Amino acid sequence: MTNTEKINRLFEIMNERDAYMRTLGKLSFDMQCTAPEEGMERAGEDMAVLGQQLYKIVHSEEYERLIVELHENDDGLTDLQKKVIEHAYDAYSKTKNITPEFAYEMDMVSNQAYAKWLEAKSKNDFSIFRDSFEKIIENTRKSIDLREEKKATYYDSCLDDFEKGGNQQQLDKFFDSLKERIVPLMNKIVKEGKPIREDFLTRLCPIPQQEEFSKYLMEAEGLRKTATVLMTSEHPFTTNFGPKDVRITTHYFEDNFISNIFSTMHEGGHALFMQNEPDEFYAQHADNAMSNAMHECISRFYENIIGRSEAFIHFIYPELQRISGDIFSDVSERELYEAVNIARPSLIRTEADELTYCLHILVRYELEKAFINGEITVDEVPALWNKKYKEYLGIDVPSDSEGCLQDVHWASSYGYFPSYALGNAYGVQILRTMEKEFDVFGEVRNGNLIKILDWLKNHVFNCASVMDPDEWINHITGESLNVDYYLDYLEEKYSTLYGLK
């Protein structure tokens, strides 16, 4: 068999693999957005059956042999095909020792854990989730034990799955820098910041109007209407089934209209990434291989850097007034801008402001590092969570629903949270590069977000899936991750906003 024949045959198998992956994704989407309560358990079982088949495909002798052989000798492959082989080989080597039975068990546990987490959160009862939680951690460690490549810690292995090359040592330093400059800034705001008007933030805004505004924002961001779906779920997320079927979810709160606005902007950012990689990536199985921090960089770029800018508020202000009727007619553009940027220690990560957000991540980072590495048990998580919130954010956590049960992530995997913080930092670094080419906020002011999307397509989306994080940020900005851009940005923005200089 020539290498051309091999890659063609491999791509055939990948087509089948992708059909199963998309199907499993749709079943999961259905569970989170559509299925009735009683249907959850059976849905989880069905996903496990399909997962077994997917397992068989990606562990078939032929599939693995083709990957190993093409990894050993990639003569005649295009650069893109070489990259696909590299990713496939990485996934292969990480899972080659996982048995079908264990893969099935992991799927079952993970699917059931989602239902348990939902119930535990709604009943504010950690004990409902406890056993599933423990079991997933156990399975995660067991699956890492089965890997050939050994890392210094279990958590390093988790991090590597989401952020190639990431490790605790680097992240400890990264979070230290954030802590050093964000905590004093936050304290200064609490003590000396000027008051910001916020009475209107809890005014009731009917859901149909919020939905209409979400659709307006999605169009403004540049999402293709005929290829994008908006639905609701407990925890907002974005998923896709190829570039032509991208799905965003949101969660409407009648008494918190800005929650939906920035959730939509955030998930819209993810959706733009999914919809705008180069065509050849989609055609050759190279898409969707960017790191999670790259993905979060874009979503948080749209949510915060663009979404919470003066320029963007100027642009959306008239439409917000039109759609909401007279609900906010007494609120000025400036008041809206200030209110969406209020910085204040709070309980819920997804509702956190741009400034304190990384402190929420810090808590999760320290906890998941500890329980994955076996330094604490799941039973210690609720109390430790509360202790750390007191320590870093200065607040008391009144319930586990608003504490360690608030996020869905721990019902499936660990090592993702740091990506949010890294993404914030990447975002500002990329902004500074983009600004060298055009007046970014001048375009935002006029609602010309397509200009930004085009730039991202040509500089960010076009290479993310084929580069490791460090290579990628260097390629775009000419240097490795430099957290100072982000911290300078925060200090400048919040000092001005709160009249601290």
Add this chain to the structure above:
Amino acid sequence: MTNTEKINRLFEIMNERDAYMRTLGKLSFDMQCTAPEEGMERAGEDMAVLGQQLYKIVHSEEYERLIVELHENDDGLTDLQKKVIEHAYDAYSKTKNITPEFAYEMDMVSNQAYAKWLEAKSKNDFSIFRDSFEKIIENTRKSIDLREEKKATYYDSCLDDFEKGGNQQQLDKFFDSLKERIVPLMNKIVKEGKPIREDFLTRLCPIPQQEEFSKYLMEAEGLRKTATVLMTSEHPFTTNFGPKDVRITTHYFEDNFISNIFSTMHEGGHALFMQNEPDEFYAQHADNAMSNAMHECISRFYENIIGRSEAFIHFIYPELQRISGDIFSDVSERELYEAVNIARPSLIRTEADELTYCLHILVRYELEKAFINGEITVDEVPALWNKKYKEYLGIDVPSDSEGCLQDVHWASSYGYFPSYALGNAYGVQILRTMEKEFDVFGEVRNGNLIKILDWLKNHVFNCASVMDPDEWINHITGESLNVDYYLDYLEEKYSTLYGLK
């Protein structure tokens, strides 16, 4: 292997089979209710891949051998297990000669046809659907050619799939009886019927209010909230993934509020059937084997016999007034009852009244019988459709969207339509038996629909999946299908309503 071991092993395979069937059902549901336009094609391809795997399972040597062997010797099996084997053997013998490649092709064509039909209908352009339509007919005939059991006509084979033992000869007589008595009754109404107030039927009723009313109706019918979902689609339908996940769709028209009411009642009837078979049926793969006429009998029982009765209108009237605010405040209970029963030749089957409904089915019956038997080509369908509507219903069809493209059915299969008409007739026959045991409309008047549901559970749902249609109706009512009950009911109801006696 003992027979017990055999049936246990067979049930294991059936568990896997059912996981694929539910998954394919969910993908189809997603296409119809959620997926964006651009996602359709890829979704169809993915379904074909899963369909291939399902094909492999039900055509595996082991699965087929177990069925054949247990069919030859069913010693020691329970009656329920024997019935499961009988159904499985029937399905096996009908499809045993279909190759995997042909099965895959049929899936692909059928999935793409749905998208083509949607487009053709929305653009009122039959030519968009034409090729898919022809291809599905061709595939249907080809698949019948591959069966061992030969019937007198191709259409007899189609009918047998939906209504075991059904054939053209019987149906020709059945439809003749309906035509003989319904057409003169309709003509009399047109000439001599008293006028019925209908000005309010096209008043705008906002969709959120219609949605709230749908949910009220579903609860009144006795559907379990935690196991039932309501969504929207182009053409209303019901589907389920086990008894704990039943899904109804509707289509809201702001200017036609009763359309949603009776669509919900109809699909709700299907949903009740899916949710209330005996537990052991679900556990032993015996559920969901009722004929389509049995299913339509229940849906149309709830839609028409209950839903359009004076007693039911009396029951829902106060809630309709409450939910709709002042929209219908000038409409009396009597006026509402009369208006929802207006009988008049019309274009759209799903909007047709109880009296003329069977004439819509008659048109479809005659056409699909002709094109499946090769007596006409697909190109003749639009004109013939219009000719028959003129002949039987006396009306001109202005466009194919409102003509032969109105229903989704022909984008997938043939032989289903007669079930609606048979279901109507079964329904009244069952009503007359039920009335011997309690005052049915007295209970409806008080909103006590649970009493009816309980009776149906104990007399109708408990045996439908394990009996052929003739056996079933005899078991419930003590006699074979007798169309006179239905025709007497129609004459009585409509003569009174229109003051003809």
